[in-house]
Amino acid sequence: MKNPPIIFFAFILHLSASCAQRQVYIVYFGEHNGEKTLREIEDTHYSYLVSVKDSKEEAKASLIYSYKNIINGFSALLTPDEAAKLLEMDEVVSVFHSHPRKYSVQTTRSWDFVNLLDGIGGMNHSNQEELLIKASYGKEAIVGLLDTGIWPQSQSFSDEGMEPIPKSWKGICQHGVAFNSSHCYRKLIGARYYLKGYEAIYGPLNNLENYRSPRDKSGHGTHTASTVGGRRVANASALGGFANGTASGGAPLVRIAMYKVCWQVPGQDQGGACLDDDMLAAFDDAIADGVQVLSVSIVSFNSTPYTEDVIAIGSWHAVKRNIAVACSAGNSGPLSSTVTNVAPWIITVAASSIDRVFTSPVLLGNDMKVEGQTMPPYKLKKLNPLVYAGDAEIPGTTTNATTGRCRNGTLSSKVVEGKIVLCLRGKRNDILKGLEVRRAGGAAIIAVNPINGSGILVNTHLLPGTTIFSNDSATVLNNINNTKSPMATIIPAKTALGSKSAPFMAPFSSWGPIGIEPNILKPDISAPGLNILAAWSEASSPTSLSADHRVTKYNIVSGTSMSCPHVAAAAALLKAIHPDWSSAAIRSTKHQGLTSRIPTMLAPN
Known part of the structure; x- marks a missing residue:
């Protein structure tokens, strides 16, 4: 009497593995010839699923879309073996996974x-x-x-x-x-x-x-x-x-x-x-x-x-x-x-x-201006202490590859409080870097354009901030490293037209x-x-x-x-x-x- 439970348990494991393997596939036939009704088209698609599934009920439950207007095909939950069987059929042009694509996501100018x-x-x-x-x-x-x-x-x-x-x-x-x-x-x-x-x-x-x-x-x-x-x-x-x-x-x-x-x-x-x-x-x-x-x-x-x-x-x-x-x-x-x-x-x-540019320069001390762009026009007091993010990190929260990039939970409030923070470029969104500066009590962020080139992607920061060109980051860093008490301010943004x-x-x-x-x-x-x-x-x-x-x-x-x-x-x-x-x-x-x-x-x- 011990064998049946073991057999049943093995069957359940097999069924679970089969379900785990199922993914959404698209089965593409080309286009319709206009000779079938919408119901006949869906029935045809359904018949293909029945041919690779264990039951009509499973085939019906697996169907997601039946493309019936112009495009001839369907999408369904299939195992790799089922998808391979469908691909072997003469009428099938292609069978492939349904992938999630990304969206990157008149104007006034x-x-x-x-x-x-x-x-x-x-x-x-x-x-x-x-x-x-x-x-x-x-x-x-x-x-x-x-x-x-x-x-x-x-x-x-x-x-x-x-x-x-x-x-x-x-x-x-x-x-x-x-x-x-x-x-x-x-x-x-x-x-x-x-x-x-x-x-x-x-x-x-x-x-x-x-x-x-x-x-x-x-x-x-x-x-x-x-x-x-x-x-x-x-x-x-x-x-x-x-x-x-x-x-x-x-x-x-x-x-x-x-x-x-x-x-x-x-x-x-x-x-x-x-x-x-x-x-x-x-x-x-x-x-x-x-x-x-x-x-x-x-x-x-x-x-x-x-x-x-x-x-x-x-x-x-x-x-x-x-x-x-x-x-x-x-x-x-x-x-x-x-x-x-x-x-x-x-x-x-x-x-x-x-x-059109949204100019918002950084003023280092009282005499050096570094071009920057941003929105909206937050205002800072005339000058604020300036610090490089790599010098304000909590020990052990960054590596050589991530230092200076203002990642979540890396900045020390004791060092950052009330200061403008220079955050180096990286793959992470500059707005998220600004949120880290704000969490640590910083007054503003100077972000570095993530891509080399002549164009700056302006950011809608939640605190005062601007983005400078990547080749200007060395200028700001040199000022920080070679000035006893580095100070800076960010000039409020304004819209400028006619960039040559x-x-x-x-x-x-x-x-x-x-x-x-x-x-x-x-x-x-x-x-x-x-x-x-x-x-x-x-x-x-x-x-x-x-x-x-x-x-x-x-x-x-x-x-x-x-x-x-x-x-x-x-x-x-x-x-x-x-x-x-x-x-x-x-x-x-x-x-x-x-x-x-x-x-x-x-x-x-």
Whole structure:
């Protein structure tokens, strides 16, 4: 009688091991031929699962998505053995893991700066708007965005005075938490959300960190959507008047459809995850809904075969139907071969600068000034004691590799109290370094730009602070080491226009050549992506940190996530003027009056 319990226990161990091996896979067949109904398509997908599962019940429980509109495939929980069996079938193009992708995450200056290129040639304001007028400000074009959702109450998405929704639109406004049909109208014409893939990996959605709806919790999607097609909003600014001016999208009357595919991950203060199978479902819906341009500010992988890259797959089906697709190049520069979204049919967008800076110099003693940039304009008393973080650390909390970088719990309050702290550059976010300085009682932070180069990414610190160029850190260190009682102050930030060095490549923007095919040059084009102001979610702080309780309607952010929607807006204007143009024509156009308005400096390869 002892054997049956042992056999049963062994069976339970086998079953547990099998469940632990299961992961989300995407099974891709290509596209539909239009001969089957939606029910027949799902039944076909289900039959494939039945062929590798032990029971019909297990097959039904494992299915996550059945892609039924344009893209033919499904996602499901599979073991590696089950995935391998499906891959052997003749009809199957590819079987691959559903990976979590990252989002890096019109402005009051970037579109003006683009027009300024024409202004150098003597063009007046009416000349600069010639393209917009010819395109009717994009009113007949529909742009879809795969992102973190949208904050529909932003003034940037007002539909006042807009004409009825184009008859070509077939999408929906999906209800959810704090979101209903009243939030979609003539500007935001459609909104959907996708989280089956997210919940299959991370478990049930945490409503404290996400809205189970198209509403934006993080701000990233609101920022990109308003960059594409935000209405003109006077006196828009970030945190106390920064970058003040008239905010406008590149195509201010364009119609917007949001496909929320990215979600905050529990326990992570910043960033989030966008699951492959969720994104493929969004591509499938967006194509069927009738979008004409897609903007995707989500990173891909530069060495993944196209048949296993959902952004490449989704965009391929889109461009076949003359939908132009713009994607971010990635924020891993200036290292070579870091560019993402490299499929030849995608418009891969790098990031460049505009001519606006937020100057906030460091004054060492009474006579030496070191250039710095920051926001917002905190004020310090005239001079404060200055200390290097490496000289103010609690013994044993750092190593030779981490000293001076202001990591959590490393600074001694006895040394830092009331002082300005110089924190060396590193991979850690400068805002988090500022929080460590604040925890230790510091008066302010001098951060060092994390990347060598001419551009500074401004930070929305929670205490007085500024960021200096990396090659200037030695100047500040020498002052500390060679002065008996080093003192400094940070001059309050102000907005300055007309920087003569612009445009230049943003130092974070990813470079080619691409890993999968070095003979293809990527990125294709650059657009403004450094310190860009656009609309923001009022559910998120400017820093997206839980320790930050500030609220802002507009925010300044950097990344190829910000440059991508600039190009999507330009594509939408072209679509409005030439609705019959193919996606290839949009991608390769040298349209008179457009390229002169976009800084098309190719990223180095």
